[in-house]
Amino acid sequence: MKDAMIKKLHSMAVATTAVLWLCAVSVTAQTTTFPYPSVPDTLRQPQARADYLLLHYWDNVDFADTTLLCSQDYGEQGFVNYIDLLGRFGKNVGPQSAKIFIDKAWSCPPARRRFDSLIDQYLDDNNSPLRNDRTYSLLLNAIANNCHTDSTERSRYRFRARLAAVNLPGDTASNFAFTADDGSTHSIREYSSQRLCLFFYDPDCENCHTVWTWMQAHPLPADVKILRIKVNDRLTIQYAIKATPTIYLLDKNNIVTLKDCTPEQLVKQFK
Template identity: 35%
Template sequence: MNRYELLIGLILLLASCRAKPGTAETRESVPANSTVIQTFPFPEIPTMLTQPEERKAYLMAHYWDNFNFADTALVNNRNVAEQGAADYLAILADGTLSGERIKGSLDSFCKGLEVQEHARKVFLQMMEDYLYNPNSPYHNEALYALFLERMLKSEYVDEARKSSLKFSLDLISRNSPGKRATDFVYFLPDGSKRSLAQTRAKNNRLLLVFYDPECPSCHETMQEMVADGLLAEAVKAEKLTVLAVYTEGNQEVWKRTLSDLPQGWTVGSDHETVKQGALYDLKAMPSLYLLDGSKKVLLKDAPYAKIREEIAAL
């Protein structure tokens, strides 16, 4: 049994055993002078629902029914609101719910949060942090896109915020797995230029690396890649092409750091074309894409560990 199965089982148990507010059981179980520890108010699942699938479907359809989005203290309580949201997203993304049920559950969630200004602000940021941040264990752009699509329909979200959400949604939709990677021009150290489409993908594989040598947060990943014997051997054996593209505007920095990268890599500078045109989503650097020979995206903005698994299988 994996972590998510355990999580779902625990939540279903809590939803089954939760005492109704105001009952004698609730009053008698909490001494008058004790501090009540708040937990997420899971919905009570009807006892007539006995099959795990139908109980789970009910849970996700009514997950937020008992959560008071108007209570700012509750919304700000990380042990309740944030933990409840984390559990919610884990179940929503576990692959067992139909697309229709996922959209229905998200719609119920958004109906609750959108009408309260504070809750709207908090949960919009929370969903971005959990689903859109590539370093989040809950990172899921497909789920975030569904959330954005629903919030863009909200009459409570102002046009300035909608413009920001629309920009994020547009970025997510670009260069998705299965789509052709957006073409762009880059310049080699000798001044000649080439496009992504013109770049040969040896063995039908190309690892596209957008990088910035002055980015402290991405330095560790770049060092790992440079020192990785598996990657070096794959490049030497022509199992794949590595194209590293500098996306910033300081050409002196780029040229000074060229020697830090392996000779077997193709290294270029796009003169900020990608960033200024928002051609790719560069929210975290380095940003790694695995492409095939026709430049179709196989992995988008993937962690190097995932890229490495693919390299090992070549």
């Protein structure tokens, strides 16, 4: 499943590159099946062009055409390019763009089901190369605030949005006290002068033991200190722990580098 997703995303990379190209130069022709909007020639700066594209990305899409939306070349490819753009260039208009997209998609039940599935597939799967909790949180908040989302769903989406938004890469990791395996008590702020790998685990979790054994066979650089931390209810919310083990990589000053990564992603970070 993991290899298949990576292979599929690799095949989509060319189209993603084309969308990024739209942000930098004038659009003179449509070369893909997805109906990208034409960016005005008067917009010269890449960020300005990206802002326009994000705000008008879905203008030419008929969300009632379920045949097109369910095709990989149109619906799925268009969505993959959109979340890639939103993650790269959404600092100015991200929330507004997410609202426009969700308002359009959620007004048509078949489109809603289609994109709800794609959002989870590409943004909530640890093995997805496009996983981006910042983008995920934007879309979840837009769904929670949409008029077609009922009260029960609204609470669920808001909770998921809060989890996605905590301890994002680039943020300072929230501090907490923990008891080490030797019984001593510490806080992660004590280790702010060095890089940290936080390994959240459950002693009864068989997968935790499997992953830990794998990590011992693939050692990290000597200057990275690994902290093994038993999960509890407080940390489950504070660090968005959905399953164990959960792994974070912190740079010096406790800046989050990787959030909830796989052990393979952790090791790859140092190659």
